[in-house]
Amino acid sequence: MLFKGGGLPHESLALQEKLFGAGPDYNFMTRIERFKNSLVRVQHFIRCCARYNLHDHADKKWFEGVAFPNEVSVLGPHSGMFIPTLKEQGSEEQIQKWVPQAEKHQIMGTYIQTELGHGTFVRGLETTATYDPKTEEFILNSPTLTSIKWWPGGLGRTCNFGIVMALLYIDGKNYGMHPFVVQLRSLKTHEPLPGLTMGDIGPKFGFDTVDNGYLQFNHFGIPRENMLMKYCQVLKNGTYTKQTRNPKFSYGAMIFVRSMVVYEVAGQGLAKACTIAIRYSAIRRQSELKKSRPEPQILDYQTQQYKLFPLLALAYAVWFTGVRMKEIYFMVNNEIKQGHTERLPELHAISSGLKAFTTSMASWGIERCRLACGGHGYSAASGLPKIYVNATGGCTYEGENTVMLLQCARFLMNIYGGVKNGRRPSGSVNYLGERISSRCTLTSEFTLKSLADAFKHRAARMIKEASERLNRLQASGNDPEDSWNLNSVVLTKAAEAHCHYYMVLVFESVVESVEDNCVKDILRQLCQLLALCGIQENSGDFIQDGFLNNDQLELVKQKQLSLLSEIRPNAVLLVDAFEFHDVQLGSILGRFDGNVYENLFKWAKKTPLNKPEDLIHRLLR
Numbered sequence: 001m002l003f004k005g006g007g008l009p010h011e012s013l014a015l016q017e018k019l020f021g022a023g024p025d026y027n028f029m030t031r032i033e034r035f036k037n038s039l040v041r042v043q044h045f046i047r048c049c050a051r052y053n054l055h056d057h058a059d060k061k062w063f064e065g066v067a068f069p070n071e072v073s074v075l076g077p078h079s080g081m082f083i084p085t086l087k088e089q090g091s092e093e094q095i096q097k098w099v100p101q102a103e104k105h106q107i108m109g110t111y112i113q114t115e116l117g118h119g120t121f122v123r124g125l126e127t128t129a130t131y132d133p134k135t136e137e138f139i140l141n142s143p144t145l146t147s148i149k150w151w152p153g154g155l156g157r158t159c160n161f162g163i164v165m166a167l168l169y170i171d172g173k174n175y176g177m178h179p180f181v182v183q184l185r186s187l188k189t190h191e192p193l194p195g196l197t198m199g200d201i202g203p204k205f206g207f208d209t210v211d212n213g214y215l216q217f218n219h220f221g222i223p224r225e226n227m228l229m230k231y232c233q234v235l236k237n238g239t240y241t242k243q244t245r246n247p248k249f250s251y252g253a254m255i256f257v258r259s260m261v262v263y264e265v266a267g268q269g270l271a272k273a274c275t276i277a278i279r280y281s282a283i284r285r286q287s288e289l290k291k292s293r294p295e296p297q298i299l300d301y302q303t304q305q306y307k308l309f310p311l312l313a314l315a316y317a318v319w320f321t322g323v324r325m326k327e328i329y330f331m332v333n334n335e336i337k338q339g340h341t342e343r344l345p346e347l348h349a350i351s352s353g354l355k356a357f358t359t360s361m362a363s364w365g366i367e368r369c370r371l372a373c374g375g376h377g378y379s380a381a382s383g384l385p386k387i388y389v390n391a392t393g394g395c396t397y398e399g400e401n402t403v404m405l406l407q408c409a410r411f412l413m414n415i416y417g418g419v420k421n422g423r424r425p426s427g428s429v430n431y432l433g434e435r436i437s438s439r440c441t442l443t444s445e446f447t448l449k450s451l452a453d454a455f456k457h458r459a460a461r462m463i464k465e466a467s468e469r470l471n472r473l474q475a476s477g478n479d480p481e482d483s484w485n486l487n488s489v490v491l492t493k494a495a496e497a498h499c500h501y502y503m504v505l506v507f508e509s510v511v512e513s514v515e516d517n518c519v520k521d522i523l524r525q526l527c528q529l530l531a532l533c534g535i536q537e538n539s540g541d542f543i544q545d546g547f548l549n550n551d552q553l554e555l556v557k558q559k560q561l562s563l564l565s566e567i568r569p570n571a572v573l574l575v576d577a578f579e580f581h582d583v584q585l586g587s588i589l590g591r592f593d594g595n596v597y598e599n600l601f602k603w604a605k606k607t608p609l610n611k612p613e614d615l616i617h618r619l620l621r
């Protein structure tokens with residue numbers, strides 16, 4: 001119960017639904033079949049929500065985990081971006097008008113921001129919304145090829161509504177990016193409304209079950225009341241008013257999803273991949289450890305443990321960090337609603353940084369799990385390719401990872417600059433105001449505190465050096481923008497070091513909070529392994545300023561290896577503890593009953609290429 005909390009009843013309910021438990025095999029479908037199958041599931045999911053009275057967001061999430069295993073459905077952008085943006089950016093009247101319809105799925109929406117020419121640079125978006133006081137309408141237009149909206153999930157075929165981010169023009173003046181509620185398709189015929197050219201953008205690396213789409217506006221009018229007006233208003237006569245609040249509030253939907261992705265995408269994806277690879281490694285036997293003895297489980301090879309146990313530790317760490325990230329989001333968002341916006345920059349920085357850091361680590365980790373499964377890992381039957389292609393999307397959407405690390409670094413530079421001028425930092429960056437010891441206190445005991453302190457030292461030093469380098473670049477005649485660019489590799493590494501420290505600290509705090517001594521000991525081993533692997537993989541960062549010496553590095557290596565043997569007896573139990581049902585894993589290698597070979601054989605026999613097919617037969621005859 002370390003993980004699931006209240007989720008199990010809803011998962012069990014979902015598993016009772018025939019359509020979710022034993023549908024057709026995703027791997028044997030074409031893209032169109034995959035998409036249709038997902039739509040059928042979406043409709044069934046909606047019926048189930050009504051039947052079981054599922055209104056709470058968390059309850060629905062548990063249900064979705066079974067209904068849409070390892071894939072995003074068109075409900076993702078609807079409930080993850082469309083509804084939250086209506087709620088966060090709409091006036092009370094607008095919320096009353098659209099949210100109930102959206103929650104009952106009477107309208108289906110998405111979040112329409114990215115264009116053919118720009119995704120990262122939001123200020124570079126070109127779609128215009130020009131107010132006409134005579135008709136009291138905004139006229140939406142795509143003035144260039146590059147301004148065509150491109151990528152929004154569900155836009156291609158499914159959604160009949162969307163929140164469109166566009167530049168507001170009144171009387172020739174540009175007021176910047178604003179959100180508009182736009183009806184896209186007829187509620188009767190589902191055809192695109194006149195003035196809109198739209199469709200699907202084509203096959204992708206993953207996300208087969210989502211119709212990411214394009215949308216071109218040809219002077220398309222929408223009522224004045226459709227600009228989301230919580231923070232800014234356009235009056236009938238064209239007068240523009242705004243609350244004296246942070247203009248970055250219109251970026252709120254992105255902060256929300258980034259905060260959720262750490263757990264939902266990185267944490268879940270890596271935990272599933274580890275479950276598959278570790279269970280399979282306990283089933284698979286190969287080669288000889290000792291002559292004339294039975295072939296060992298591959299999990300008994302130290303090299304296999306060295307591949308997988310650090311990833312298991314990472315999966316736990318990302319999972320806990322994701323839970324913490326969600327808590328922080330809801331806490332700060334509540335403060336913001338009450339008018340206290342002081343912590344918005346920190347929320348933006350930590351959600352950007354952790355989204356980037358954890359999705360990159362998870363993506364790399366899932367691929368390592370696949371490699372650790374040998375040949376069968378390469379088969380779609382392992383479930384790992386599907387987990388990978390969908391999870392790795394998280395490195396790009398909601399802000400490309402390098403760009404997100406640079407946003408985090410920007411905050412760190414601001415904070416560090418403030419500390420130099422006597423300001424006291426707080427929250428996730430309070431350590432930047434501490435005196436950090438210059439010598440490492442690590443001994444063979446490897447207490448979690450001493451390990452976290454090592455990461456603290458590394459982060460503080462790298463942030464300090466990035467800041468000093470930035471200053472030096474400017475002092476030598478570069479302007480601030482060029483200095484930033486010339487320092488950007490160093491800045492991303494400083495941001496990663498900050499996120500790494502944060503993750504170790506979260507893991508440490510979870511271990512300290514556990515009351516059961518046995519569980520605590522096992523989690524402590526995982527936390528130690530996470531930290532020791534982090535030190536070894538980035539040893540240059542720890543040695544560079546003489547913080548860690550060679551003797552200590554040798555101790556790190558020894559302890560890492562001894563932890564592998566200590567974790568081995570509990571490894572399978574540690575992945576079972578994630579409590580993924582077979583339906584959620586979608587993997588023959590990771591089956592709970594371990595019956596891998598028989599099911600691989602059955603599965604291969606079902607593959608469509610084995611069915612009689614005229615053309616293939618004629619070509620081969």
Ligand SMILES: CCCCC/C=C\C/C=C\C/C=C\CC/C=C/C(=O)SCCNC(=O)CCNC(=O)[C@H](O)C(C)(C)COP(=O)(O)OP(=O)(O)OC[C@H]1O[C@@H](n2cnc3c(N)ncnc32)[C@H](O)[C@@H]1OP(=O)(O)O
Nearest residue numbers: 076079080119120121122248251254260264348397398399
């Ligand atoms: C059911 C619920 C489920 C939830 C979801 C759960 C899981 C997800 C599962 C699947 C996902 C499903 C589908 C995926 C859907 C994907 C959707 C999208 O991708 S939507 C499009 C997302 N697009 C982006 O993320 C664009 C990235 N770019 C940006 O955010 C900005 O352009 C960028 C890079 C931040 C720069 O912005 P800019 O306006 O130019 O700002 P500056 O760099 O000049 O900085 C000015 C100051 O503003 C601060 N800042 C920037 N952003 C924010 C923010 N969001 N909040 C607060 N503050 C912000 C910045 O730090 C600067 O501050 P200082 O001046 O330094 O103080």
Ligand SMILES: Cc1cc2nc3c(=O)[nH]c(=O)nc-3n(C[C@H](O)[C@H](O)[C@H](O)COP(=O)(O)OP(=O)(O)OC[C@H]3O[C@@H](n4cnc5c(N)ncnc54)[C@H](O)[C@@H]3O)c2cc1C
Nearest residue numbers: 111112113114118119120151152153393397398399400402
């Ligand atoms: C699966 C998926 C789902 C999506 N869903 C949606 C959706 O629902 N709605 C929506 O509006 N959008 C959506 N998107 C679009 C997504 O948000 C953008 O693709 C993403 O924000 C990255 O922007 P880009 O494509 O412009 O990348 P680019 O910015 O073109 O990135 C290309 C490269 O340039 C680098 N780069 C760019 N700017 C900088 C910089 N300032 N400093 C350093 N390096 C830089 C990047 O690091 C990267 O290496 C989706 C994308 C994907 C892949």
